[in-house]
Amino acid sequence: xxxxxxxxxxxxxxxxxxxxxxxxxxxxxxxxxxxxxxxxxxxxxxxxxxxxxxxxxxxxxxxxxxxxxxxxxxxxxxxxxxxxxxxxxxxxxxxxxxxxxxxxxxxxxxxxxxxxxxxxxxxxxxxxxxxxxxxxxxxxxxxxxxxxxxxxxxxxxxxxxxxxxxxxxxxxxxxxxxxxxxxxxxxxxxxxxxxxxxxxxxxxxxxxxxxxxxxxxxxxxxxxxxxxxxxxxxxxxxxxxxxxxxxxxxxxxxxxxxxxxxxxxxxxxxxxxxxxxxxxxxxxxxxxxxxxxxxxxxxxx
Numbered sequence: 001x002x003x004x005x006x007x008x009x010x011x012x013x014x015x016x017x018x019x020x021x022x023x024x025x026x027x028x029x030x031x032x033x034x035x036x037x038x039x040x041x042x043x044x045x046x047x048x049x050x051x052x053x054x055x056x057x058x059x060x061x062x063x064x065x066x067x068x069x070x071x072x073x074x075x076x077x078x079x080x081x082x083x084x085x086x087x088x089x090x091x092x093x094x095x096x097x098x099x100x101x102x103x104x105x106x107x108x109x110x111x112x113x114x115x116x117x118x119x120x121x122x123x124x125x126x127x128x129x130x131x132x133x134x135x136x137x138x139x140x141x142x143x144x145x146x147x148x149x150x151x152x153x154x155x156x157x158x159x160x161x162x163x164x165x166x167x168x169x170x171x172x173x174x175x176x177x178x179x180x181x182x183x184x185x186x187x188x189x190x191x192x193x194x195x196x197x198x199x200x201x202x203x204x205x206x207x208x209x210x211x212x213x214x215x216x217x218x219x220x221x222x223x224x225x226x227x228x229x230x231x232x233x234x235x236x237x238x239x240x241x242x243x244x245x246x247x248x249x250x251x252x253x254x255x256x257x258x259x260x261x262x263x264x265x266x267x268x269x270x271x272x273x274x275x276x277x278x279x280x281x282x283x284x285x286x287x288x289x290x291x292x293x294x295x296x297x298x299x300x301x
Contacts, residue, residue: 012038018113022106024128024146045129045141048099048195051091052124053204093242093284095141096199097251101276102143103127107192108269110145111185116154118162118183121147122191123172123205124198154185171205171216175261186263192272193258197221200251202236222259225252247282254279 012029019025025041045051091099103122110117126147131140155162161182166173174190177183194205197217203210205217214220224230228245231252254275260266267275 012036018110018117020106020109021142022102022109022144024144040146043128043130043144043146045131047125048103048127048129048143048199049124051129052198052202090238091141093239093247094280096239097276097280098141099127099129099143100196100199101273101280103145103195104192104269104273104276106143106145107188108273110151111154111188111269116185118152118154118185119145119148119188119191120150120152120183121168121172122188122195123169124195127195152183160184171218174263176263184263186266186268189258189266189269189272190260190263192269193255193266194218196251196255196258197225200236200248200255201234202238203234218259222256225256242284244282244284247279247284250275250279250282 012026016026024043027039027041029039030037107119107122110119126145128144128146129140130142130144150167152162152164161184163181164183166178166181168177168191172191172194174184174187177187194217198205201217201221203217203221206215207217208215221234224234228249231248232245235248254267254272257265257267258272
């Protein structure tokens, strides 16, 4: 039976023997009185999830609260108290690509290590970012894969998959895994495709607050990824002017490949890394004058 302690033991087992610039570092652990505590490196910028979605949630809360003066003032007070940790930062196109490449490299390493590892829980909240909160230099925002509690060793030689209890996060889990419990190395690729789609659109994989028919981002956005005009209608407006249409379209096409229903039709994570690096080399449009790694904040209200 799965337990919290078994998840923590899995963390120790995997991170204790794996080392890569795009995997979070495990510094040590303490096991006392049947309690297991893990000590990781500090990732100053938190998770990709926070940067993609937190600012939108904050703006929405302010809009909802402004009709009630007391609630509004309390929310503003909270913002002031926690300003350092909830500053609204809109990730630029370049930084989003850098994060995607870093996470892809981490997954590619797991998939090609001596003992192949399937991460099993690829999602934006498990991609952590380093860098000082006082700096916006491009040297920051190095992505590292975290939370190995659900990781599994890959299939033995001659087998295409492992069969295991279905676990992970709905909305990111590959369809073949959800339907059969068959876990492939390329099940991780599907989850990464969902993250790529979130990076492109700035929208969560699942959001019940979106209008009917749009709750599931894959169902809603996937049909729009293959045509440039339709793609531009769902691109995150906070990145406007920061990328070329060629780069956006190539990223969307890569996303579609990652989201293929059949695992065998998805690229390997090594191929994903190579494709993203080629996209990152595409020059930005000349009319874009923005050189900052974070776009200017939008008005709160």
